[in-house]
Amino acid sequence: MDLYRSCFLFPVWVRHMDDPIRDQRVSIRGLATVFGLAVRAGPQLLVPYGLAVVSQAAIPVTVAWLTKLALDRVAGGGSLTGVIVGFAVTALVAAVLPACERFLKNELERRIALLAQDRLFEVVERFVGIKRFEDPHFLDRLSLAHQSGGMTPGLVVSGVLAVARGLVTVTGFIGALMAVSRWLAVAVLAAAIPALLAEWQLSRKRAALMWRIGPLERREIFYRLLLTSVEAAKEIRLFGTGSYFRHRMSAERRSADAERRGMDVRELAVQVALGFISAAVTVACLGWTLLAAGQGRVTVGDVALLAGAVAGVQATVVLLINELMMAHQQLLAFSHYLAVTRSVPDLVVAAQPLKAGPLRTGIEFRGVWFRYSPDHPWALKDLSFTIPAGMSVALIGRNGAGKSTLVKLLCRLYDPDRGTILWDGIDVRDLDPASLRRRIGTVFQDYMQYDLTAAENIGIGDLGSDRQAIERAAARAGVHERLASLPSGYDTPLTRIFFGLSDGDGDGVVLSGGQWQRLALARALLRDQADLLVLDEPSSGLDAVAEVEIHTALRTHRSGLTSLLISHRLSAVRDADLLIVLEEGEVVERGDHSSLLAAKGVYARLFTLQANGYQDSSS
């Protein structure tokens, strides 16, 4: 369902708009971080960008002022040379500055987004365990943090500079008007107040609308992804549910559109009303100015300046409010980025962690209790057993018995709630997690299939391994011949994602489930220096012949190595030195195959059941 998760995330942040004090704190902290990022990303860009933005503010005021001068000189018969030069310079600046601004803006935004993304994933990488990645709230937040981290800083910097530009423009116009008439300047400024209030209200309503239609949009996206996903394509065709989902998708869109239409109508009404107010103010001011011009109290140029200033102030105020609201909303979304980058570690690492040494005596689980959260039942209950160095230990148990959970604790992806896990007598919590993991080669039940080449898929098991080592591991896992026969051998991409891109990588290939499983095994076997091999269901996707081959190869590889093996196929694990049977998170039996069979307990029952199944099918 990961595919669909993203569609449930979008407007979570709007929720915070209900709390103005929190909003303010978040915005101020966000603003400081955004400008911190901008300064670090490109100080040499930020200053010229700011200058380019703000200096453009002077252009409309200069044009209005030059127009006034030109008209006054025409009326009074003065020289126009200075005015013409002024117009030429202003026109040149007006033509060149926006292009420079765009270039600087794009470059700065790219650098900030890269830096923000890098910081975010640096923090994510520092999480030692996986608890956070199984928490849907955290995943939602991470996705939003990524979204806003890439977009918000650039938008906020541009928004703040645009506000500065707007303020300079308004101040310039008001200053120019003051030169003509003080009360006219006050009247024009006062006339902008209704526009300011109305736009502010509209912006808040727009944010509330986004919040209201968020669920509708998420559902629409959900149906759209469903209709285009490869996972769902089979069932949609088999059950004939395509038009059912399409109608649902359209219905969601129609509902959201109805809400949007309502908002558009409201905006239209407000804009028309503001238009009337603006026209009335303009007419009143112009009327007064024309009257004053008729009486010789003001010049023709003053009339032109006034007309330009009234329109300029009103338009700039609207832009200003929009930029402010947009920056505010972006800063609220940015709170997710701040939350993730400031989150505390998921597992505590010792201040001076020890390096995990080669396994000499064994790994001991001592009174280990674990549950995924206080709301969940105990997955492991008072587990105590030892995996002696150099021995193979098999874990057996029905679905949900706690086998994979135990492996996750052993690799320190979680910490026990009670009890300890000891590596040669040292609590794994005192060890450096990376050094511990370098000593363990693991194949998880839900291993990864990377959309990379075959060589990379194996090489990831031990970065820096050469091709020979990779091929050796593949051979041990019984997949060398298959990989060597691919169109570009080990360099063949194991994916359809790059299919047809003809970038020299060749076409991608899709492996079967069992072949992927062998590949995952090769990845674990690549770690020659690993002391412990953990195989969680290494042969569940293999055919019978392959299973025998793999187990023979593994037995050779395992000799002298400590291994922990999990399998539901008891034939695959019966040769282990020690078999541990788990039931509902507790150890219920332990011993070797023959002693457990003789004990006639859980293991004996499971083994007989499977053996009988094979006998029945053969007969």
Ligand SMILES: Nc1ncnc2c1ncn2[C@@H]1O[C@H](COP(=O)(O)OP(=O)(O)OP(=O)(O)O)[C@@H](O)[C@H]1O
């Ligand atoms: N991430 C998780 N969050 C919450 N509960 C979980 C999580 N993973 C496993 N569990 C629960 O913990 C218990 C043990 O699960 P675990 O996967 O360890 O069993 P298992 O023995 O490996 O089962 P299987 O043989 O089916 O792989 C189960 O009840 C399971 O529902």
